[in-house]
Amino acid sequence: MDRYSNARVAIVGATGAVGTTMLSILEERRFPLSDLRLLASSRSAGRVVDTNWGSVEVEDLETADPSDVDIALFSAGGSRSLEYAPHFASAGATVIDNSSAFRRDDTVPLVVAQVNDEAIRSNEGIVANPNCTTMVLMMAAGPLHDAAGLKTMFATSYQSVSGSGRTGITQLTSEIDFFDEDRESLVSGGWEEPKGDLYARPIGYNVLPLAGPLSDAGYTEEEWKLVHESHKILGRQEIAIEPTCVRVPVMVGHGIATSMWFDRRVDLDEAVAVLGSAPGMQLWDDTRVPTPLDSAGIDDILVGRLRETIGFPGGISLFAIGDNLRKGAALNAVQLAELLLA
Amino acid sequence: MDRYSNARVAIVGATGAVGTTMLSILEERRFPLSDLRLLASSRSAGRVVDTNWGSVEVEDLETADPSDVDIALFSAGGSRSLEYAPHFASAGATVIDNSSAFRRDDTVPLVVAQVNDEAIRSNEGIVANPNCTTMVLMMAAGPLHDAAGLKTMFATSYQSVSGSGRTGITQLTSEIDFFDEDRESLVSGGWEEPKGDLYARPIGYNVLPLAGPLSDAGYTEEEWKLVHESHKILGRQEIAIEPTCVRVPVMVGHGIATSMWFDRRVDLDEAVAVLGSAPGMQLWDDTRVPTPLDSAGIDDILVGRLRETIGFPGGISLFAIGDNLRKGAALNAVQLAELLLA
Numbered sequence: 001m002d003r004y005s006n007a008r009v010a011i012v013g014a015t016g017a018v019g020t021t022m023l024s025i026l027e028e029r030r031f032p033l034s035d036l037r038l039l040a041s042s043r044s045a046g047r048v049v050d051t052n053w054g055s056v057e058v059e060d061l062e063t064a065d066p067s068d069v070d071i072a073l074f075s076a077g078g079s080r081s082l083e084y085a086p087h088f089a090s091a092g093a094t095v096i097d098n099s100s101a102f103r104r105d106d107t108v109p110l111v112v113a114q115v116n117d118e119a120i121r122s123n124e125g126i127v128a129n130p131n132c133t134t135m136v137l138m139m140a141a142g143p144l145h146d147a148a149g150l151k152t153m154f155a156t157s158y159q160s161v162s163g164s165g166r167t168g169i170t171q172l173t174s175e176i177d178f179f180d181e182d183r184e185s186l187v188s189g190g191w192e193e194p195k196g197d198l199y200a201r202p203i204g205y206n207v208l209p210l211a212g213p214l215s216d217a218g219y220t221e222e223e224w225k226l227v228h229e230s231h232k233i234l235g236r237q238e239i240a241i242e243p244t245c246v247r248v249p250v251m252v253g254h255g256i257a258t259s260m261w262f263d264r265r266v267d268l269d270e271a272v273a274v275l276g277s278a279p280g281m282q283l284w285d286d287t288r289v290p291t292p293l294d295s296a297g298i299d300d301i302l303v304g305r306l307r308e309t310i311g312f313p314g315g316i317s318l319f320a321i322g323d324n325l326r327k328g329a330a331l332n333a334v335q336l337a338e339l340l341l342a
Numbered sequence: 343m344d345r346y347s348n349a350r351v352a353i354v355g356a357t358g359a360v361g362t363t364m365l366s367i368l369e370e371r372r373f374p375l376s377d378l379r380l381l382a383s384s385r386s387a388g389r390v391v392d393t394n395w396g397s398v399e400v401e402d403l404e405t406a407d408p409s410d411v412d413i414a415l416f417s418a419g420g421s422r423s424l425e426y427a428p429h430f431a432s433a434g435a436t437v438i439d440n441s442s443a444f445r446r447d448d449t450v451p452l453v454v455a456q457v458n459d460e461a462i463r464s465n466e467g468i469v470a471n472p473n474c475t476t477m478v479l480m481m482a483a484g485p486l487h488d489a490a491g492l493k494t495m496f497a498t499s500y501q502s503v504s505g506s507g508r509t510g511i512t513q514l515t516s517e518i519d520f521f522d523e524d525r526e527s528l529v530s531g532g533w534e535e536p537k538g539d540l541y542a543r544p545i546g547y548n549v550l551p552l553a554g555p556l557s558d559a560g561y562t563e564e565e566w567k568l569v570h571e572s573h574k575i576l577g578r579q580e581i582a583i584e585p586t587c588v589r590v591p592v593m594v595g596h597g598i599a600t601s602m603w604f605d606r607r608v609d610l611d612e613a614v615a616v617l618g619s620a621p622g623m624q625l626w627d628d629t630r631v632p633t634p635l636d637s638a639g640i641d642d643i644l645v646g647r648l649r650e651t652i653g654f655p656g657g658i659s660l661f662a663i664g665d666n667l668r669k670g671a672a673l674n675a676v677q678l679a680e681l682l683l684a
Contacts (some may be wrong), residue, residue, distance in 0.1 A: 187594050
């Protein structure tokens with residue numbers, strides 16, 4: 001792997017919700033880049049974007065030259081990653097891919113910055129950025145796993161609509177506007193079905209206990225990602241994980257209620273000590289309750305409602321929240337790029 | 343206990359969210375009552391309510407005569423129940439109390455209609471209506487417990503604002519209106535704090551991982567209710583229960599994600615057979631996803647996402663939803679009144 005002190009960076013999928021956040025974060029962190037390219041589908045090509053490094057015209061991914069790029073940040077969907085990421089890698093770039101396309105590939109490291117940084121060193125041109133829900137959860141589970149060895153994890157999510165990209169935000173706000181015409185029907189029943197087929201059911205003033213398409217054994221792809229990616233990131237296949245992924249009418253910020261048990265008992269004092277000193281995290285005590293709104297636009301994961309389990313003693317329950325566009329996607333990708341520079 | 347074929351009924355807290363739903367449900371079910379009295383705080387006294395049994399003037403609870411009532415449906419808060427329910431019981435009524443005041447009293451049965459009906463026979467003048475979240479969960483857990491003996495239950499809730507009464511609905515809609523002035527700040531951060539102190543944090547476009555006040559060991563009163571009430575309703579103190587209660591920006595309909603393990607393995611076929619024939623419930627297969635909006639205004643509990651557990655095999659995971667004002671409160675109270683008539 002090459003090391004870059006002043007990298008030539010490309011963002012692929014530069015006009016999407018995650019892509020634009022990638023650009024903001026590169027700017028915020030004054031990423032040491034010597035050249036910036038923005039690529040997207042032909043629909044967005046030609047648009048000019050003002051950046052801290054000057055105006056950049058968006059290139060058409062299909063016809064763009066993949067050479068002369070050191071780091072390519074991909075967030076353009078799984079099929080585009082499968083098609084184009086290998087081209088960029090062959091042409092010399094290290095690809096940091098935000099899609100699920102390569103996450104389970106044994107030759108591709110799956111890395112949460114500040115949790116399993118070392119894994120990035122074994123990359124062969126492609127590094128995978130984990131799923132947004134898994135990412136938030138791993139920020140809390142990782143330090144506790146390092147301390148005591150994670151054995152069992154229940155994870156139940158509260159995922160915001162921006163996890164589905166810009167269209168998720170548009171769908172939610174249009175449904176809120178639609179339902180606001182007849183709020184009484186939301187209480188008494190008899191509401192009319194809003195338009196849109198992004199989700200299987202309405203999301204405005206609602207909760208959808210299905211995030212992503214159904215897959216094997218009655219679990220969704222999102223739920224299986226949580227299982228497989230946690231195993232890979234923590235390096236322990238035998239962790240028993242029971243996932244439930246649910247979409248909620250929140251713009252930005254994925255929450256996860258989790259209960260965890262370890263190789264040995266972990267009490268509250270130890271959990272406070274471990275999570276209170278974990279990087280990239282704010283541990284809020286019970287005088288303050290962290291919420292998704294608090295996480296929107298910030299880099300840190302928020303952890304609250306920390307407590308010892310009561311069902312089976314010896315474990316820890318908590319609620320973890322993170323901005324799914326930032327740490328859940330774009331920030332982690334940029335942090336991985338920084339690891340490549342280091 | 344007296345049996346009544348044509349009962350004299352009083353609703354205490356008649357003008358609240360649950361009280362008005364109690365009246366609607368008595369009307370819908372053509373409850374055989376010979377006299378209807380409506381009681382509330384002095385603030386609402388004097389108001390005249392049109393009912394299927396004629397116009398009824400709301401009486402002031404403080405000065406009302408508790409005699410000549412067969413069944414008193416209480417939903418006026420715990421302190422009023424503690425003060426007034428014993429008066430009505432002494433004067434000859436059977437009180438069905440929707441507050442938490444008597445739920446853990448050993449002399450007061452705690453009854454989910456269609457789950458543990460027989461328990462009502464031992465009442466000594468007061469019957470307790472369970473907590474709304476517990477109620478919904480018990481409708482799904484009860485039949486499986488009867489079939490296989492519940493040992494372990496994880497329950498993570500998605501509770502609507504109407505669980506806090508009418509003020510919850512007002513708080514949510516006013517916050518939605520407030521945030522709609524600057525939706526962009528919900529995505530990027532920097533939003534202004536809305537007014538209102540009903541909840542610890544904003545609920546509009548947000549998720550609040552705290553429902554009800556904090557209590558012992560870092561768990562909320564709501565979470566402890568779920569533990570203690572489930573034990574009492576199912577008649578098994580040793581069930582290991584790990585609860586997390588969360589408020590979501592939904593008007594009506596409490597959802598609960600749960601994973602359950604039993605004295606023996608329960609497979610999907612058995613769970614489908616048990617829940618598919620359980621009373622008061624609609625089991626939706628994976629071609630349809632039930633949501634809180636679907637539950638608003640209907641009597642049945644909706645169960646979906648039914649699947650065998652993958653973390654520890656042998657158990658069942660599912661998502662249960664119910665109208666918290668109806669089955670979660672008013673409907674169950676009326677069903678208990680019907681049991682008293684039977």
